[in-house]
Amino acid sequence: MFESQTELWIVVAGSIAATYLWRFLGTLFSYRIDPQGRLFQWITCVSFAMLAGLIARMVFIPVGPLIEVDLWIRITGIIVGLIVFFLARRQVLVAVGAGLAVFIALVSNA
Amino acid sequence: MLSSPSAVYCRAAKDALGFPSIMLLASMTGFGSLAKESGLTLGMALSSTAGIWGLPGQVALAEMHAAGVSALFVILAVSLANARFLPMAVSFIPLMRDGIKRFGWMFALVQLLSINSWAAGLRSFPEIEVQLRARYYVLFALICMSAGLLGTSIGYYGIGIMNRAASLGLIFLNPLFFAVLLAGSHARPAIIAMLIGIPLGPILHMLSPDWGLLVTGLMGGTLAFLIHRKIQK
Structure with missing residues (x-):
């Protein structure tokens, strides 16, 4: 957190470039590569495992302000969101709204 | 049209x-x-x-x-x-x-x-x-x-x-x-990968904040990929 702004800008720029790399390669290979192939299936698995791991980490071991919220509240918010998502025929905004409302209500009364 | x-x-x-x-x-x-x-x-x-x-x-x-x-x-x-x-x-x-x-x-x-x-x-x-x-x-x-x-x-x-x-x-x-x-997400390999990633993410983060997420992806993703191919056969 105490590094200079220049260093942080380098991380931001590096992240942008490293993300663009996928877009670039995708465009370059759009004639030749089979998106259903094994290599992509593996890359997809890696990125999904990583994202699920990141969410779980954000909920169970948060950094920043969410530390002050009890674990059960964080978990309840996510679970309510997921349950509503499946009940409300996969409407993302309805599900997120419900999870958020429950989370804020629980935090306010805690 | x-x-x-x-x-x-x-x-x-x-x-x-x-x-x-x-x-x-x-x-x-x-x-x-x-x-x-x-x-x-x-x-x-x-x-x-x-x-x-x-x-x-x-x-x-x-x-x-x-x-x-x-x-x-x-x-x-x-x-x-x-x-x-x-x-x-x-x-x-x-x-x-x-x-x-x-x-x-x-x-x-x-x-x-x-x-x-x-x-x-x-x-x-x-x-x-x-x-x-x-x-x-x-x-x-x-x-x-x-x-x-x-x-x-x-x-x-x-x-x-x-x-x-x-x-x-x-x-x-x-x-x-x-x-x-x-x-x-509906795709089976993605679902398997997420189920493995959920426990791995926090555990590996505690072991190493730097490597945690990457290893979660590589280990969990590779495992999910192999499991998916095994089921497919």
Whole structure:
């Protein structure tokens, strides 16, 4: 957190470039590569495992302000969101709204 | 079949101004608040939105920076979090390249690609003349990006003026949005990968904040890939 702004800008720029790399390669290979192939299936698995791991980490071991919220509240918010998502025929905004409302209500009364 | 540029632009604006814009406004508001709390400047937050243009990578950037992960590992994780752009571009670009005179332009236009424009394109392109598809895509994607940048700014400033519960809610939007979006995936390998990633993420993070997320992805992803292939046989 105490590094200079220049260093942080380098991380931001590096992240942008490293993300663009996928877009670039995708465009370059759009004639030749089979998106259903094994290599992509593996890359997809890696990125999904990583994202699920990141969410779980954000909920169970948060950094920043969410530390002050009890674990059960964080978990309840996510679970309510997921349950509503499946009940409300996969409407993302309805599900997120419900999870958020429950989370804020629980935090306010805690 | 839409065959005039103005009809195509109308369709793109109509498609973009509904659900996709609201969704991006909301999710990027969460990101803006997270970026502010993680110590990024507004310029960095907006650059991340426009430059990375994929929520998972953006959240990974802000979160991992705040968690004190070193630069190289942050960049690697951000990149891997958005690896889906490769297969997305591969499957999307061929649908509209006939409308572009110089293929080089594609390397600029692909920056606007997101899950929203990808899905909208796949849905609407069959009704749009091949030559005009790129116009639909560009307008649709620019509207989405405007909504995203607006949301980022609202979240960045909003968190300062809200009460404690609402501010925490804005931060909480990030894992919540993710969880709901990922829950919507149907593909079996992706579901297996997520089920393995959920326990691995926190455990490996405790062992090594730098390597945790990458190893979670590589181990969990490879395992899921192998399990999926085994079931398939």
